Amino acid sequence: MGQGHQRRGRQGGLMALTGNPLHPVFAAELHGIDFSRRLTDAGVTDVLDAMDRYAVCVVHHDRALSDEQHVAVSAQFGPMQRSRVLTVAGVKPRLARGEIIDQSNLDDRGNLYNEGDRRLLYKRANRLWHTDMSFHPVRATYSLLSAHVIPPVAADTEFADLRAAYDALPVAMKARIDPLTVSHSYWYSRTLAGGPPASAEEQASRPPAVHPLVHRHPRSGRMSLYLASHASHILGMPIDEGRALIEELCAFATQPRFVYAHQWRVGDVLIWDNLCTMHRATEFDDTIVRRDVRRTTCREAAVD
Numbered sequence: 001m002g003q004g005h006q007r008r009g010r011q012g013g014l015m016a017l018t019g020n021p022l023h024p025v026f027a028a029e030l031h032g033i034d035f036s037r038r039l040t041d042a043g044v045t046d047v048l049d050a051m052d053r054y055a056v057c058v059v060h061h062d063r064a065l066s067d068e069q070h071v072a073v074s075a076q077f078g079p080m081q082r083s084r085v086l087t088v089a090g091v092k093p094r095l096a097r098g099e100i101i102d103q104s105n106l107d108d109r110g111n112l113y114n115e116g117d118r119r120l121l122y123k124r125a126n127r128l129w130h131t132d133m134s135f136h137p138v139r140a141t142y143s144l145l146s147a148h149v150i151p152p153v154a155a156d157t158e159f160a161d162l163r164a165a166y167d168a169l170p171v172a173m174k175a176r177i178d179p180l181t182v183s184h185s186y187w188y189s190r191t192l193a194g195g196p197p198a199s200a201e202e203q204a205s206r207p208p209a210v211h212p213l214v215h216r217h218p219r220s221g222r223m224s225l226y227l228a229s230h231a232s233h234i235l236g237m238p239i240d241e242g243r244a245l246i247e248e249l250c251a252f253a254t255q256p257r258f259v260y261a262h263q264w265r266v267g268d269v270l271i272w273d274n275l276c277t278m279h280r281a282t283e284f285d286d287t288i289v290r291r292d293v294r295r296t297t298c299r300e301a302a303v304d
């Protein structure tokens with residue numbers, strides 16, 4: 001599949017899937033597919049093939065998917081993350097489905113958070129470059145972010161291609177980092193972003209996880225960095241030295257030549273591969289304008 005090249009029609013007689021690249025090294029918008037309907041097995045394969053090539057794909061719809069449609073299509077791409085593990089006193093979900101992660105700036109009654117609200121402070125950690133759920137031993141594969149309400153101000157989501165970044169590293173750096181493993185902690189990134197220190201109960205709800213710094217993508221076979229703001233230190237290396245190396249690699253990987261910025265429209269569903277990209281939300285006045293985006297996440301394996 002690719003630009004100007006159509007595969008045979010697989011979507012129940014609809015037009016074939018095509019990819020329109022949005023950046024020189026990755027990211028594409030997909031045409032000929034509709035995430036509000038159940039995909040055929042061949043349609044799922046086409047999307048995953050596109051993901052192996054582009055790592056970030058957007059599918060436009062006229063209106064936002066319902067939460068049921070969002071969950072249904074996500075479940076076709078692998079075992080799903082279900083209810084939140086996070087324990088924060090007083091939190092009540094705005095959305096009923098346990099598979100939907102609320103990435104809005106709205107409380108359980110649909111109101112904007114006040115400045116200083118603990119939940120808003122944690123959400124602002126999404127402004128750091130990260131990979132979803134790297135703090136868990138079972139890594140996230142695909143995240144699907146669905147746009148319900150988009151503010152009339154710039155509030156892009158930025159993505160970095162960690163395959164292209166790895167490919168561009170000097171040979172000596174690759175040799176240095178290939179054997180390294182990294183500890184990822186949810187709470188490390190939250191406090192890094194200015195959030196309050198986590199309680200012992202909160203820390204226990206999300207202990208750190210260890211992952212290789214470099215890995216071969218299980219589907220595409222391409223080598224990739226695996227980085228995130230959750231990456232707190234490198235095993236077997238002094239903390240400061242490890243953090244400096246992680247920061248150096250993040251700075252390298254988020255150069256403009258590896259970054260795509262998505263400008264949202266209501267109805268967009270963006271799917272990205274957490275095994276070979278990083279992303280971040282960009283800053284906007286989140287106590288003034290509403291932004292309602294909702295995420296589902298698939299995992300490498302089913303998790304209870």
Ligand SMILES: [Fe+2]
Pocket residue numbers: 126130131132279
């Ligand atoms: Fe994220």
